Amino acid sequence: MRIRIGEEITFRKLEALLAFMESGNLAKAAEILDTSTVSVHRALHSLEEGTSCALFRHEGRNLIPTDAAHVLADTAREVLKTMADGIRATREAAGFSADHLKIGSLYSLTVQTVPKVVIGLKLRRPELQTELVLGSNADLLQKLKQGSIDAALMAVPEPDPEIESIPLFEDDIFFAAPADSPYASMPAVDLRACRDEPFVSLSEGFVTYSGFVEAFRIAEFTPNVVMKVGDIFSLMNLVGGGIGYTLLPGRVKGVYSRNVAFVPLAGEYDIKQTIAMNFLRRRERDPNLLALAAACRMAMRDADE
Known part of the structure; x- marks a missing residue:
């Protein structure tokens, strides 16, 4: 009964x-x-x-x-x-207010952004255990929707009613060349002048690959891509080793500054990436995500000072 x-x-x-x-x-x-x-x-x-x-x-x-x-x-x-x-x-x-937080991130953000964010998060919630999951924008977005990660530090995805994004900073895209390349000393590079050059790139799904495709759409030719890789640090090693040229976000400038030159693109190639903290909208009041958002904002504020 x-x-x-x-x-x-x-x-x-x-x-x-x-x-x-x-x-x-x-x-x-x-x-x-x-x-x-x-x-x-x-x-x-x-x-x-x-x-x-x-x-x-x-x-x-x-x-x-x-x-x-x-x-x-x-x-x-x-x-x-x-x-x-x-x-x-x-x-x-459901992953809310647990003592464990899985943070997804682009490989390139582990240079500066992720360490600052994690330190800030530890100051706010010292009892919280964090786990870092690296991947492309497409990988992280899928994991976020599946609940495999709690938040993703990546480029803002296409508009999606499930996803909330808190923009953190905007990054310029540069032409990357070996430090001893003729292009390294140029004030700016017009991709049309590189029609016969070899290029290397990230695989599809990475936001930097999307910018790469867009830039050559503007240049109106298909580049000769001799190799694709699955992380940005391998990509920079290929450029530094003289395998090919590529396009890279400014946030990784300091990683291989001796081997790789970052040259601005000509003005018509105004390609930028907006990096954000992304999470499921239904979790917008989760205390752990609120703490992560505060840590992200503080890290960005410190970077601007």
Whole structure:
């Protein structure tokens, strides 16, 4: 037989009962609950209607709990604790407010951005264990939607009702050449002058690859790509080794500055990347993600100073 509880019995009213039983009077109970004495009195009276029995007796202006009230209070403590534990377990199963946070990131952001963000996050939530998952923009977006990661530090994806993005900074795209290349000393490079040069690139799915494709669309020719790789550091090694030229975001300038020159593109190639903290919109109030967002903003603010 299905047990039905009257609508007069609610968690809020049970909290009012416990506050009254523990404090001993309406005024203190109202203070504990941050409400009015009238609201507490109504809640207690409603519980009497819901249980169909007297929970209190009047002695002058005082309410005195009956044995029935003590029984209900003991049950209320168990019910509220069980429900609180259940909600916490539910949120942890869904990845909310757990003591573990999986942060997805582009490889290129591990040079400066990720270390600063993780340090800032540890200062805010020292008990939080973090795990870093690296991948392309496409990989991270898929993992984010699947719930495999909690947030992704990557380029802003195409508009998606599921995804919320907090922009962090905008990055310029540069022509990358070996340091001893003739292009290294140029004030700017027009890709049309590189039609016969070999190029190397990242694989599809990386935001830098998308910028690469867009730049050559503007230049109106298909580059001779002699090799594709799956991470930006391997790509820079290929450029530094003279295998080919490529396009790279400015955030990795300092990694191989002795071997690779970053030369601005000509003005018509105005290609930028907007890097953001991305997460599922339904988790916008998750305390761990709020702490991560604050750490991201602080890291960006420090970088601008």
